[in-house]
Each structure stands twice: as C-alpha cells, then as structure tokens.
Amino acid sequence: MKEILIDPITRLEGHGNISIFLNDNGEVENAYLKIPELRGFEKFCIGRRAEFMPQLTTRICGVCPVAHHFASAKTLDAAFKVEPTPTAKKLRELMNAAYFIYDHTLHFYYLSAPDFIVGIDAPPEKRNIIGIIEKAGLDVAKNIIKHRAYGQKITELIGGKATHPVCALPGGVSKALSEENRQEIEKMATSCVDFAKFSLKLFHDVVLGNAKYLDLIKSNAYSMPTYYMGLVDENNKVNFYDGKIRVVDPYGKEFLKFSPQDYLKHVGEHVEEWTYSKFPYLKAVGWKGLVAGAENGIYRVGPLGRLNASEGMATPIAQAEYEEMYKTFGGKPIHSTLAFHWARLIELTYAAERAVELVKDPEITSTNIRNKPGEPGEGIGVVEAARGTLFHHYKLDKDALVKDVNMVVATTNNYPSICMSVRDAAKGLIHNGKVDQGILNMVEMAFRAYDPCFGCATHTAIGQMPLTVEVYNSQKQLIQKLSR
C-alpha cells in the first residue's frame, strides 16, 4: 500500500495534515485529515473567574473571537439567571453581524475567491490576495480591504477591541452606544449592503456565469448527503445570535428542533486516537464512522448548513438570493460542498442588511444596557459563528469561579464531514497513483470550502495553504515528492 501525505506546511506548526493511502492499483483506499493541535481550554479555564470567560475563550480563535465572546456571554446570562436588556441583546447582535461581515469577506476574498477569480489552473503563487489585486485591480482590492475593515471597526466601537473584544457581561454589555458612533456604524453598515450586492454580482459574473465552475460546483466529487444544523428564529429563518437549533435530514425534512439548553440530549462527541480533534454527531442517529447519508449522525454546519437547516433569510436581498440558489440547484437541501461559497455570500448580505436594521432601531442607543445578575449556577449558551453552531457550557461554584467547562466549537462540528469531503475528493480525482499539482488544489478545495478553523483559520487566511505530497510504495519507501 502506498501512502501520500498531503502535508500543509502548517504541519510544521501542527494545524492539520492529510494522509492518503493508495492500494496496489494506485486507487485511493482511505484518507485521514489529522488535527495535530490541542490547547486544552476546557481544562485551564477551570478555576478562573466566570466573568472573564468571554475574554479567555476569545483566544480559542483570533478570527472568530466575537462568536466566542457572545456564546460565552449567553452562557453566563443563563448561569447567573439574568436576561440581558433589549438594548444589550441588540448591541450584541449588531456586533455579531459586523463580525460576520468581516469574517465572510475575509474568507471569500482572501481565501476562496483566488480559485475562482484568478483561476483554478493559475499558478499557485498567483492564487492569493495579491493575485486578486492584479486580476481585479487595485480599486476592487481597496474596496475589499475597506469593507473587511468596516466589520472590524464596528466591532471595535461596541466591543472595545476588534480582535479579542471585552464588552460582554452577564446580563448585558459594558458600554452604551453613543449617537455619534451609531451614525458612523449606520454609514459603514449601509456601505456593506452595497458591497454585498457587488460581491453577489461578482459571484454571478465570474463563477456562475462560467459553465466550467458551475459544473465543478455541482459535480459528484464535491457532493455529500448529510444532516444539516443551524440556529433559526420563530419563522425558521436563519439567525446568527439567538433562537432554536434546527436540524434537517439529508432529504431536507425537519429532523430535530431544540432549545440550546438541550444540546446534550442531541449532540455527542466521538474520540479517535489518530487526531486531537473530536467527532460530533447526532445521538438520535448514532456514530457509524466516517460515512455519509441518513443512517449516520454526521451533520454539517456553517453557511450551507445554516441555509439548508432553515426556511429562508429574514432580510429581502438575502432572501431573493437564497431562492435563486435553491432554484439553481433544483431544490433543497444542497449537498454540494462548494455551494458553501455561495451560501457564505448570501449570509454576508444578510449580515449587512441586519446590521442596518439594528443600527436604525430607536432602542439601540438606550443606556439601559445591563441587568443585575443573580446567583451563579450552570449555563449553556449558543450562537452561530461564521463557521457554524458554537456551544459553550459552564458550571460555576458559589464564588462564581468556573467548576466545569464544555465547548463544541464551530469547525469541530464539521470535522467529520471535512474528513469525508477530503477523502471523497481524493478518491474522485486520484487514479492510477497519479498525483499532480492540479489534483492537489482540487483536494484542498474540498476542505477550504468549509473555511476550516483548525487551530485557527487565519493560518490560511491570505492565500494558498502550501502543500507537500509524499508518495510511499508498499514498503513505505518515499518514491515521489510533490510540493507547492
């Protein structure tokens, strides 16, 4: 048996690598995506002051600190038995929407778009943000940089700091929004709606308008039926900040709808020896290993997971595009992994539209921003992070120190699916032991669609993840080495 190790250069730091095993005929026997990193937050957060959990847990990920900040804040709300004021909830939701604007812009333009805009067949050194600048022009690049920065700026105005914000408290937020800052945010958010429309148009022109890309998106190598999960509001529309968790089955039928407090009834985590990441699954279906379909409890989260698990978007432009996407694919749910990119842009649009709604809300500048917490106890908090449903769960002692912590982090939910997507792409693309540069990128595209955040997604945020492929013969001797 031959082994091909697709080894992101990140292996050297420990953030993920792929081993592909070929059989004697040179066909892919199996593939493993290993996560070689662990930091142990669930242990070292024990004993800490509960009120600083929203700050401690942001360091799980510097790309999505806002999601951790508010999943943690909601956990504290529940643990201290306090309902935040309406204004506090709106400020949190506004900041979370701004974070989606920044993060989805980052992922689409800095990471994924190079494949589509610069071209899948373009040389790797051109498939990055610098390539985008060359291809699309400096003005477009500046527009992208500007709107990513707007997302960050809004977060900073509300949260104190954009990366690793500090405003969350049990029962509210630490500072009210001034009218001056409100106006500034309104201008930026309005501009983000135009930017989202520009992004959708670009996607239609460059990607959907190109038969080759459309075929690729719809191709079987990138398609996988699974369950889908996401937060929905009372109308089953996508919501990033609050609501119930809805799960649909691979046929698109509602399978579960539950309150975040009940997550342990529905979500379990499986452990393997060969990776530091765990494998979440639906308890009601069970864990049957890395296989797709209705018989196994593997589910997908993130942009496509949320859109599949919902019945639409709560804002008009996003809703129109949502309908367009499902029309293009001929109904729900969409199993094509590459459709994550389209779903991501629809969510960028929703985030911008929702931010405008919230910043125009007369209540948003109220100074009634915190309610008094009660006695410390146990709490569970869930929000949507850009990469998927994010669960925090703490038990506090009488001094409000942390006694126990459990977290199921956004990308971890997708880990079983990413493993399968990578394996299936490899099976579909590698034959007769032949591995070349183009195939490497196609395999890589399978997991890049998820915007994976292992260790942290920024580590691949500004371009290609360099890969090394090592081909071993059945005696495990290195016979071929490819790098890019």
Add this chain to the structure above:
Amino acid sequence: MSKSKLKIAFYWAASCGGCEIAVLDLNEKILDVLNLADIVFWPVALDVKYKDVEALPDKHIDITFFNGSVRNSEQEHMAKLLRKKSKTLVAFGSCAHEGCIPGLANLNSKQEIFEQVYLKDVSNINPESVTPKTETVVKEGTLKLPEFYDTVKTLDQTVEVDYYLPGCPPPVELIAAAVDAIAKNSLPPKGSVLAPPKAVCDECKRKRDNKKISKLYRVYEKDPDPEICLLDQGILCMGPATRSGCGARCLKVNMPCTGCGGKAPNVPEQGAAMLSALASILGYKNESGETKYTEKEVEDLINQIKDPAGTFYMYSLPASILKRKVIKK
C-alpha cells in the same frame, strides 16, 4: 534598483490567529509594507516552502515576526531555524512574548488536560476511554501526531529574541510604528519592547485619586462611573502593572485592563508588580492614619481576590517567576 528591498518573514507557532488578523488590520498600509519589503516567508500568504527556508543562507532574512508560543518540538525546531536565518527576530504578540492565555495551561499537566478533554467533557461518548496517541496503527498504515508537551514556553525561553511587540494582539498602531522604524532603520537597542515606556494607567483618561479601597467588586457586581479610575471604585484593574501602547482601550468601554500588554516597564514581572500595587491600595479608611491591621483583617482583604494566579498572570504565567504549577508524579 537603487537599494534592495528588505526581506521580511512572518511565522506562527501555537497561537489563535489574532496576530495575523492584527497584521491584516493594517488595512491599506499593508500595501505599503509590500512596497517596502519582500515577504520571503509567510506560509499563509505566499507559496514558499519549508525546505526553501532551510536552504537559505544564514542571516538571509532581515526581520522575522514570530507569533505564538512554543509547545511542541516542531515549533521549537522552526524557532531555532528562523533564528539562524534571520538578522532580527521579533517576538510578536503576547503568546511569543510572555505566553498569554493559552499559557494558563501551565497550571495543569498534559495528563490532566487529556483527562478533561477526552474523558470528562460532558458531551463525550467514549466508553473505551480513547485518547490521542503519537502513533496509531490503522489498517492502511501508521498515523503520527506530534507530542503534546506539559509546558508552554515563550519564544525567548527557546531562542534569543531581539525585540518584543506586546499585546493580545499587538495594537495596530504599534505594528505600524515598528514597520516605520524598520523602514527608517531607527529601531531601538536590541532587547527593547516596541511599545511606549509607560504603564496602561499613564494612557488612561480616568480620574485617579489613589484611594484606599476595602471592598473589591467583580465586574458584573458594579456599574462603574465612566470618569473615575476602576481601582478607585474597587474593580481590580491590571493597569498599574501592564505595559501601555493600547491607548487603554478596554477602559474606554468600562472594562478593566486584564494585562495583555505584559509587564509594565521597569518591573521584574507582572503578577508581583500588581500584588505590590494592590498592597498599597487595599486597606481600611482610618481617621488616625493607622495602617496596622489584624491578621484577620489582612486575610479578609486578600480573600476578596478570587483566582489570584489566573488574575495576576492571565497573560504572563510562562514568563513569570512561577512559570508553571509543579507536576506531582
């Protein structure tokens, strides 16, 4: 070309990615950086391979910005390699500088962390008590993982460091200032921290009376006056012990400094500096100016500080004199 461009490398070890986002937060200024320098090694941005770095002549890279702490052999190897290949090595951000929040893992051992994450976490379904192994035989072959170490180390506990850019993440203003200093060839003496030689309190606009305080409040227990020093209001703030350069921005949203800038200038370490600051602040109002307390009174004052290790060393445990909790074998 009149003058060759600077060669810059960016690299990360054990980190969250926030330092990378901080570089992106230079926004349009990042285009200036690209004009100023050739980025010879930035795995996230550019396709330069690891073996290319090994093949470089020693001291080939002008400046390497290294973020993240060192907690396994691969990270240690890269730190040593980049030290050799770089004229100047900058510890970028709190993890590389003093260990940061993930450095709190030094309060536990590897075994304790594994037990929690893989065996005790309430969502686990792991009847056979499986934990990750450095080598696993599967039917197709053997899969390997790096070994998880007991102890998180800072960059300068691993190799010699020339400069430190503090903060979690470093404030964009400090990154921009460092880039300017590099462009103008005006970096300070080696070993310097590239941040103003002040404490956070010096940049904080709040009014401070250095009042004696007898009662400490947790942040959720008190809605503080936005104009007055949080310590004066009884909220524990790390400002006196922490390096500035951030503009005291947490204070601007009514939250205390938690210490991400690392130790203040001219103090041996952050936790000890904060303890000493608190020792002069905590006390009872006494009309006759008496400062003698009974043991009971002292104990009551001190007992208000919950989780002292996690409070005073939230960002600096690996770099502190404590370094880590003793592992009982």
